[in-house]
Amino acid sequence: xxxxxxxxxxxxxxxxxxxxxxxxxxxxxxxxxxxxxxxxxxxxxxxxxxxxxxxxxxxxxxxxxxxxxxxxxxxxxxxxxxxxxxxxxxxxxxxxxxxxxxxxxxxxxxxxxxxxxxxxxxxxxxxxxxxxxxxxxxxxxxxxxxxxxxxxxxxxxxxxxxxxxxxxxxxxxxxxxxxxxxxxxxxxxxxxxxxxxxxxxxxxxxxxxxxxxxxxxxxxxxxxxxxxxxx
Numbered sequence: 001x002x003x004x005x006x007x008x009x010x011x012x013x014x015x016x017x018x019x020x021x022x023x024x025x026x027x028x029x030x031x032x033x034x035x036x037x038x039x040x041x042x043x044x045x046x047x048x049x050x051x052x053x054x055x056x057x058x059x060x061x062x063x064x065x066x067x068x069x070x071x072x073x074x075x076x077x078x079x080x081x082x083x084x085x086x087x088x089x090x091x092x093x094x095x096x097x098x099x100x101x102x103x104x105x106x107x108x109x110x111x112x113x114x115x116x117x118x119x120x121x122x123x124x125x126x127x128x129x130x131x132x133x134x135x136x137x138x139x140x141x142x143x144x145x146x147x148x149x150x151x152x153x154x155x156x157x158x159x160x161x162x163x164x165x166x167x168x169x170x171x172x173x174x175x176x177x178x179x180x181x182x183x184x185x186x187x188x189x190x191x192x193x194x195x196x197x198x199x200x201x202x203x204x205x206x207x208x209x210x211x212x213x214x215x216x217x218x219x220x221x222x223x224x225x226x227x228x229x230x231x
Contacts, residue, residue, distance in 0.1 A: 004096045005176070005199065009220055009231045011043040012089040012100035015055075020104060020111045025081040029057045030074050036089060045091035045098075049180065056088040063103065064207050064214035066168040081109040084123055086216050088203075095178040099201050101218035103127060122213065126206070129163060130217035133204050138230075143195035143223045150194065151186045158206060166205040166214050173201040176220055195223050199231060 018039050023032060036055035037048070048054035051069035058065055059077050063086045079085065088101035105112045105123050115131070118124035136157055141150060154172055158165055165172070171187040176199035184190055184197070194200060203218035220231040 002198065004093065005098075005220075005231060008045065008091055008093045008096050008098040009100065010098075011040050011045050011091045011093075012098040014043060015039045015089055015091075016087065016100060016102050019087060020113075023079065023085065023104065023106065023111055025079050025083070025106065025109050027079050029059055029077050029079070029085075032079070032085070032087065033057045033074050036087060040089065040091045043091075045093060047092045048090050049092040049097045050090035054090055056090075057085065058214075059083055059085045061212040063216075064166055064212065066166050066205055068168070079106065082107050082120070084213055086214070088216065088218065097176050097178075099176065099203075099218060099220055101203060101216045103130070103215045103217065122208070122211065126208075126213065126215040127217075129161060129206065130204065130215050132161070133158065133206070134202060134217060134219065137202050138221075138228050141194065141221075141228050143193065143226045145194050147184060147186045147190035147192055147194060147200075148188055151188055151190070154186075154204065158204065162208065163206040164209050166207050173203045173218075175200050195226075198222060 015036050019036055022035055033055045040054055053069055063084055083106045086103045091098040105118050107119050112118050115127045171185040173186045174183045175197040199220050199222045201218055201220050205216045207214040
């Protein structure tokens, strides 16, 4: 189904795995951005659909920042030996989009490969919560569910688990389309059914109230004969 979308999404997935092998303490966030964007182009991306920015990169307390691509600038921060970094990728081939984000943890100078191996309990629990949110979404979602229904149910779940939604618009994802202005969102008031679109992202950006750190995990989902699947 839609092999061109699989191809461009795989560029984003492979780039996240690539950057995990390249990130080092002492690098700047711009170094990370350039490596990600260069790798996506090497793998076949010809452009970046989100305001021509291929990689949104945040670290430390910037990971709580939620900002439109219109206002985003990559800061001059330097990665530390113990650090938290969120990377959100937007590769494009023609008018076909990929969209993929992960929060990466560095401890003792190296990327931690497994969430359960993260020593910092706050960071570990935050990343485990992100995985839990995706698992919960796939458990409750159905092709007849509206974007608004998913918004309310998942935001309530986030709150019940002791977290807050950091997104500047309050939404949890959007449809994958061909033009940015055609996107519809997992937000209050959107009564379209999830199955009305070919693909949608789920990308909760969360934190604990009062914390300096935020977490993000983004994947693209679709329905195949009424069954939710990840691209």
